[in-house]
Amino acid sequence: MTIGSNAILDSTLVRVRDRLISLVPGERALSLAIVVVALLVGGFLRLWHLNTLGYNSDEAVYAGQSAAIAGVPGLRDLFPVFRAHPLLFQFVLALVYHYGVSDIAGRLVAVVAGLLTVLVVYRTGSLLYGPMTGAVGALLLACMPYHATVSRQFLLDGPMTLCSTCALYLLARYGLSRRPGALYATGAAIGMTALAKETGMILIVAVYAFFALSHEIPAKSRDLALASLAMFLVLAPFPASLMLAGGGGTSRAHQYLVWQFLRRPNHTWDFYPTMVTPAIGLLVVLVAAVGLWLLRRERSWREKLLLSWVLVPAVFFQLWPTKGFQYLLPITPPLALLAARAICAGIGEASRSYPALKLRWLPLPIPLLRPVAALARSERGRSLFRGGRLTQITPRGDLIRLAAGCLIVISLLLASWNTINTSAADSFLAGSGGVPGGRAAGLWVRTHTPAGSRLMTIGPSMANIIEFYGRKPAYGLAVSPNPLTRNPSYEPILNPELQLRRGSFQYVVWDVYSANRSPFFASKLLAYVRKYHGVAVHNESVPIKASGHRTVLKPVIVIYEVRP
Amino acid sequence: MKRMFLLAVLITALAGALPASARGNAPARTATPIKHLINVMQENHSFDNYFGTYPGVDGIPAGVCVPVNPFDKHDRRCVRPFHIGDNDVQPADLDHSAATNRLQLDGGALDGFVYALNQRGQDGRLAMGYYDGRDLPYYWEMARQYVLFDRFFSSDHSGSDENHMYWVTGTAGEHRGPLPTEGYGNLPTIFDRLEAKGVSWKFYVQNYDPKITYRAKGELGNRESQVIWVPLLKYARYVDDPKLSSHIVDLGQYYKDLQDGTLPAVAYIVPSGASEHPPSSIMSGQRFVNSLLRALMQSDYWKDSAFLLNYDDWGGWYDHVNPPQVDKHGYGFRTPALLISAYAKRGYIDHTQLDYTSILKFIEHNWGLEPLASRDARANNFLDAFDFSQPPRSPQLISPEFRTPTQPQARRWVLYGAYGTAWSLGGLIIGWELFRSTRSRVRSRGGG
Structure with missing residues (x-):
């Protein structure tokens, strides 16, 4: 390469550098x-x-x-x-x-x-x-x-x-x-x-x-x-x-605190x-x-x-x-x-190595950095960027850290996207999102059951949902009648069979989420359905992935009408 | 054209000749929006016994005290009405024969209620006992929501036999007194009229046993009440004709019919164990009626049905209203009656003078039938209890046991005040710190 061409290249690189500096925001x-x-x-x-x-x-x-x-x-x-x-x-x-x-x-x-x-x-x-x-x-x-x-x-x-x-x-x-x-x-x-x-x-x-x-x-x-x-x-x-304010708040709050201190673990360590x-x-x-x-x-x-x-x-x-x-x-x-x-901080180290370019911060695209880094490693670059700093830098390590930063953000985005997209499931973790079918079941209760109806559910979770959307009282069978072992916020069904026999409950709600958590009470509830002439009057289904990439509708909530 | 006309006439004639059951339960044309009447006949309570203290009715007069012996001028003892359970008087099956009725009525003086029972060897004080909302929460709540009749009289002076006959025939029966061994013959019933008109009907019987008919009467002890409460079982033709007897079914069929959409236009229902016949449990009766009503309210039939609850006679209990004498058999004392329907007026107390033949009157009016006898021809209808100008009311389930615990309401202004203060105070302290630091930064910049 001739001296003239080197000079042209140098001036070009300087222009590129200056341009880059002007492009990178503060x-x-x-x-x-x-x-x-x-x-x-x-x-x-x-x-x-x-x-x-x-x-x-x-x-x-x-x-x-x-x-x-x-x-x-x-x-x-x-x-x-x-x-x-x-x-x-x-x-x-x-x-x-x-x-x-x-x-x-x-x-x-x-x-x-x-x-x-x-x-x-x-x-x-x-x-x-x-x-x-x-x-x-x-x-x-x-x-x-x-x-x-x-x-x-x-x-x-x-x-x-x-x-x-x-x-x-x-x-x-x-x-x-x-x-x-x-x-x-x-x-x-x-x-x-x-x-x-x-x-x-x-x-x-x-x-x-x-x-x-x-x-x-x-x-x-x-x-x-x-x-x-x-x-x-x-x-x-x-x-x-x-x-x-009255309304029984004081006693309920005390009961709740006592219960929280004494309740059994609800998950493993x-x-x-x-x-x-x-x-x-x-x-x-x-x-x-x-x-x-x-x-x-x-x-x-x-x-x-x-x-x-x-x-x-x-x-x-x-x-x-x-x-x-x-x-x-x-x-x-x-x-x-x-x-x-x-x-x-990792990128900060890199920035100390590139003070002239102000490449302190991450979001420059990696392809843009690549020729700069390659240049930095070359003889031409070393002679171009005087000051001795180029001999100390390790741009590859910085790029890895930058890539890692991008990778973290992308991995979080993908995981979030996967989580927030409605996915049909027949299991449910409290706090992880809405309950498929719950709102529709509650709204059905609101519009299709007479005023004064009372509903029995497997557990209090579905009862809460039915009460909010259905505007009808619902009680969880799994709520313990023993005040020492139940959440004081919930009212138990005292002698559920007697109440069914007396017609105090007109509907029974089975749901797959509670059934997975409380198989015993789910089985008990279905036994009541059979005994008290239960007729399924409504169900909510969600699409579930079956074998062979097929999608099938699986009932997740079933409402039965019962009578003595 | 002529051939077409003849064909149409033939088809119409054939259709008319078909029995109602063969034509299904297509709703017959009715004079009112009521397409289904469900009538339950319970047992043995007077109006004052159940609703004498209900607000707004013609109930137990203040200060009333019925003499122990109205025929002894020197005996000044009397019994005031009392709430059953508040003293040592125990419920019992009070005598309610025609003779007792006469003594209690005492020619319109209404002073023989205690005496008549004492004469039968019973504790006459019991006649003055009454129940109230504590004992009858379900019925009282129904009265609050729907229609309570306070001038519904039993049709006959005497007990179940004759009054049940009035219920289906408009008369006391062919043979007042013991049932003839060959059963009743051709005395027409309301169901004959319905059958002839092609209007569907059923007689639902709790714990129905088809073997218990007039032929077995006298051999079955308590179970023979089925024959009294289902007067059709006194008829040879209703027992022997498969077509007619197929309309008399077990009560379980009622629930099935509601679910299957096969409820007939007219449904009569009688209980078995849950009849409230003293001294049996009145709570059991309320649960029974609740079960029937609940099933109706949960079905599609609610919007065009009327549910009427009656009691077949006064049961020997005190009632302070002198029954009008419309003929030599009645009326007897008042009995409780409730109308529950999507078109029923809300919380209405109906003072129309009615008796069991008024039920026949309603059926005849609604489905366009001829009267059965002079009683039902002259009887008042209970149309005033309805408000057909209103849209059908939504059903309201009421449990006989359960009282929705009214959550004590918190004072909302306290909550708004407390949490409003929390937001304000927190915002003030945090905001003050942020404001001060901003100001000091500005000052330091200004100071150079």
């Missing part, structure tokens, strides 16, 4: 763009087919409570206002229910809470590690199947996670500013977390664990006391309303590792853990804060006998931030 703009993408993708994942399936049992109960608060006729007598949990978000839906009951309204409340959580994650990540970490964390949370699934349902865990993430954000602000006001605000946010769902109280332990581990972030006793006061003031409406970890994303957990290890030298109070927010609830619920799919939702924002930190 960090803040790029991070904002990622947040917008996160909100769009997160919104899509949370709204897609949102109302295809009706409420599950828990959603029906919370929506029923909202209707009771709003005084909706037909529902206020079926759902007592006070059951198990505080009413912060049922109260919000109650305001909506003044203008009419709709099951999608509750879910929209949950979606809004979910997307706000994505935003707060961005703000928290920005505060702790810079806007790009915040943006990547927000993107991870927006795409996470666990968060997407739960925040598509009118459950308390989504709004509670919003409050707990606000508390995390405010505590991070305190860590940076040491302003007592931030600590008081943290107390208020923790209060709202517990007011959304009482299990949020566990984050008090997380706060104290953080302070215990982070000596570099001191907190005065006076400030901690005032923060606690703020928390109790915000939380006070819960006991106050129990005491003052490996429930969370096997059910929740895949829903969070194995790669997210792995990258967060690997990042913590690889960046252990850069460990600061920031990681202690995030780890406290993850480990305290995780350990608590692992040890707590009662397990629920959605219980670990508050750990997802800090986990997403830890994973984002791992991804961005």
